[in-house]
Amino acid sequence: MKKVTNMTELFEKLSDLKAVFxxxxxxxxxxxxxxxFMRDTVPLLETVNNxxxxxxxxxxxxxxxxxDVTSATELATTEILDIVxxxxxxxxxxxxxxxxxxxxxxxxxxxxxxxxxxxxxxAENKTLIEEYESYNESLEAHEVxxxxxxxxxxxxxxxxxxxxxxxxxxQQLAAVNHLIENVQDKLASLILDLETSDFQNENVQDSxxxxxxxxxxxxxxPDAKYDKSTTNQDIADSLVNSAKASQDEIxxxxx
Amino acid sequence: xxxxxxxVDDSVTMRRIVANSLQNLGYKEYVEASDGKxxxxxxxxxxxxxxxxTDWNMPNISGLELTKAIRGDSSLSKIPILMxxxxxxxxxxxxxxxxxxxxxxxKPFTPQILKExxxxxxSTL
Numbered sequence: 001m002k003k004v005t006n007m008t009e010l011f012e013k014l015s016d017l018k019a020v021f022x023x024x025x026x027x028x029x030x031x032x033x034x035x036x037f038m039r040d041t042v043p044l045l046e047t048v049n050n051x052x053x054x055x056x057x058x059x060x061x062x063x064x065x066x067x068d069v070t071s072a073t074e075l076a077t078t079e080i081l082d083i084v085x086x087x088x089x090x091x092x093x094x095x096x097x098x099x100x101x102x103x104x105x106x107x108x109x110x111x112x113x114x115x116x117x118x119x120x121x122x123a124e125n126k127t128l129i130e131e132y133e134s135y136n137e138s139l140e141a142h143e144v145x146x147x148x149x150x151x152x153x154x155x156x157x158x159x160x161x162x163x164x165x166x167x168x169x170x171q172q173l174a175a176v177n178h179l180i181e182n183v184q185d186k187l188a189s190l191i192l193d194l195e196t197s198d199f200q201n202e203n204v205q206d207s208x209x210x211x212x213x214x215x216x217x218x219x220x221x222p223d224a225k226y227d228k229s230t231t232n233q234d235i236a237d238s239l240v241n242s243a244k245a246s247q248d249e250i251x252x253x254x255x
Numbered sequence: 256x257x258x259x260x261x262x263v264d265d266s267v268t269m270r271r272i273v274a275n276s277l278q279n280l281g282y283k284e285y286v287e288a289s290d291g292k293x294x295x296x297x298x299x300x301x302x303x304x305x306x307x308x309t310d311w312n313m314p315n316i317s318g319l320e321l322t323k324a325i326r327g328d329s330s331l332s333k334i335p336i337l338m339x340x341x342x343x344x345x346x347x348x349x350x351x352x353x354x355x356x357x358x359x360x361x362k363p364f365t366p367q368i369l370k371e372x373x374x375x376x377x378s379t380l
Contacts, residue, residue: 077268085275157366160275164363167266168341171312219265219314224341224362232343232361233368239348240359 053191059184066177070170077166084160091153098149102142109136165226174220256380259301260285263294263309263321264339269362273308273339276369291316295324298331306376311340311351322354335376339364 112132119125262273262285270287277285286301288294292315298304307325309318316324318338325331335357340347343361351359357379358372 074266074268078271081268081271081275157275157279160272161363161366163268164272167264167269168362170266171341219312221312221341223344226363228363233364235343235345236348236359236361239345239352 049191052187056184056187056191059180059187063177063180063184066173066180070173073166073169077163080163081160084156087156088153091149091156095146095149095153098142098146102139102146105139105142112136168224168226171220171222171224175222175224178220178222256377258282258284258306258377258380259303260306260308261288261294261297261304262286263288263291263307263313263318265290265310265313269310269339273369276366277373279366280370280373282373290314291318291321291324294321298325298334305334305380306373307334307336308339309336311338311342311347319351319354322351322356326355335380337372337376339369 116129119129260277260282262270262277264270264273264287270289274285274287277283286297286304288297290313291309294307294309295316298307307321309321311318318340322336322338325334325336336355337358337360338351338356339360339362340351341362342348348359357376360368360372
């Protein structure tokens with residue numbers, strides 16, 4: 001009786017073994033596909049690695065180009081400011097000359113009034129006086145020229161003020177440079193991971209992680225912008241002038 | 256009262272723009288410094304400087320640190336300071352006020368704004 005039981009168990013185990021083999025036959029093609037996929041993926045990962053390495057090598061060049069742009073714009077701005085200074089100086093000389101001419105004209109007019117008072121009021125003298133006065137320069141013309149010069153001077157000065165854009169864009173470029181350096185660091189660490197261990201997917205950072213965070217005491221403001229609206233100045237004015245800038249609030253913010 | 260300005264900015268362009276603006280407003284006397292460290296040196300060398308116009312973001316010593324250094328030095332603490340910067344958010348402005356700047360101008364500024372802020376400070380001297 002015991003022998004019959006043993007044989008039954010044996011048949012059951014053989015049946016299980018058969019099932020395992022049969023399952024194995026089904027899984028082998030899947031495993032083969034997986035191996036083929038891995039074989040294809042390795043060169044692809046190698047290409048990605050090389051590409052990242054090449055990009056990383058290019059980054060300092062890009063960063064250097066940005067610094068060159070900043071230097072070039074600063075140089076060009078200095079040249080513009082030099083020319084603006086020359087123009088302003090020449091306008092200043094013109095204004096001085098015009099003022100001197102105006103003073104002479106006023107003196108000449110005063111002297112002429114005295115001469116006119118001394119002349120006999122004959123018809124001939126009257127005609128001569130009228131003719132002289134028609135040739136005489138008017139003070140109104142000087143006023144017009146003076147006003148044109150003042151407007152030109154203001155416009156030239158506005159050019160100077162618009163050149164603040166150079167400082168602001170140079171801060172924006174410095175911020176981009178800082179971002180590029182951060183990206184380079186991340187890529188360099190990614191290359192290290194690819195070279196020294198299995199590909200770690202979690203090392204690929206989300207794009208949200210790549211944002212410009214200015215280091216402590218940075219020489220640039222990452223949020224610098226050439227915004228001619230007075231919104232920010234209005235905020236500054238209200239904080240400076242109103243009770244919002246009370247010492248309590250400031251202390252609360254920095255406590 | 257004769258006013259001698261110290262213009263502190265790491266940007267050559269901005270120093271010239273501020274200097275031109277001051278000349279346009281009739282102020283002829285000024286010296287320049289390229290950062291906070293240079294500014295402190297100029298202040299130690301020239302005791303006729305009685306008005307500081309400073310940027311915020313600069314190498315070595317920032318405009319904020321310069322302000323704190325001036326306010327912490329009994330021989331300089333009364334010098335008025337005008338901060339001229341691109342930093343326009345409320346927290347930054349409050350931080351500058353906490354450091355005891357006298358007034359605050361956000362770049363890009365207009366000649367009217369600069370004149371108004373300088374006049375406000377000068378009227379209290």
